[in-house]
Amino acid sequence: MDKIPILRLGKFLLVTIQVDLYDRLALNLEADLVQMVNKTNAKGVLIDISAVTIVDSFMGRIIGNIASMSKILDAETVVVGMQPAVAITLIELGLPLKGVHTALDMERGMNLLKSMIDIDDEDVDQDSNDDDIITE
Amino acid sequence: MDKIPILRLGKFLLVTIQVDLYDRLALNLEADLVQMVNKTNAKGVLIDISAVTIVDSFMGRIIGNIASMSKILDAETVVVGMQPAVAITLIELGLPLKGVHTALDMERGMNLLKSMIDIDDEDVDQDSNDDDIITE
Numbered sequence: 001m002d003k004i005p006i007l008r009l010g011k012f013l014l015v016t017i018q019v020d021l022y023d024r025l026a027l028n029l030e031a032d033l034v035q036m037v038n039k040t041n042a043k044g045v046l047i048d049i050s051a052v053t054i055v056d057s058f059m060g061r062i063i064g065n066i067a068s069m070s071k072i073l074d075a076e077t078v079v080v081g082m083q084p085a086v087a088i089t090l091i092e093l094g095l096p097l098k099g100v101h102t103a104l105d106m107e108r109g110m111n112l113l114k115s116m117i118d119i120d121d122e123d124v125d126q127d128s129n130d131d132d133i134i135t136e
Numbered sequence: 137m138d139k140i141p142i143l144r145l146g147k148f149l150l151v152t153i154q155v156d157l158y159d160r161l162a163l164n165l166e167a168d169l170v171q172m173v174n175k176t177n178a179k180g181v182l183i184d185i186s187a188v189t190i191v192d193s194f195m196g197r198i199i200g201n202i203a204s205m206s207k208i209l210d211a212e213t214v215v216v217g218m219q220p221a222v223a224i225t226l227i228e229l230g231l232p233l234k235g236v237h238t239a240l241d242m243e244r245g246m247n248l249l250k251s252m253i254d255i256d257d258e259d260v261d262q263d264s265n266d267d268d269i270i271t272e
Binding site (some may be wrong): 003004005007008009014016018019048051059081105106107110115 | 139140141143144146150152154155184186217240242243245250252
């Protein structure tokens, strides 16, 4: 396997990581994901890592990279389904996944994304209202 | 890896198959999926096989089994993202996946499931209306 499938779910993209992310696979995932965000105009990326039982600094960095890349393209990233042992390992490795939102499971992650996007939309509305007031 | 993660998405369950389904993995998936359908009261199961490039009769049978098991538990199964080569192989193997609904991608699969569940609900309503008429 040289590709991890990216599923489109409305405004969101969903990635389920089930295998070890070795170098080429991780780079392919990064490239595919930013292309998909661009092509589908996605507002959020959900990364499910419930099948990941072993995590290392490389994997932590890849997740951080994906979140940063998506953020630049105006999409939020939420990591869901982290095993307790993985959370322990990440902290012990000194990788607190800064800038990455997390949620316990898929549904909560989806709700978190929706709430973040709603807030963003409201911000935009607010801004446009302000503009209206100024032009009046 | 000895488990394929099953994600809950509202009334649906989502399974992404990214690796070869060898015996134990396939049996675990069947068992986990029927348990999840039971536990979460799911009305539909989406199986994404976009990462599957090679299919054999075993895999065809497993998908058929999952669909039959889910059907007994009152959940519909839709297989999405099949590669053209996989479709060719399945037919050449004499496995037309009878009783399994298919859709081109995740979004169409989700819409198909929603429409099937709506129809089911309407059937129930229709039946209850008929009963009302008889009792009057």
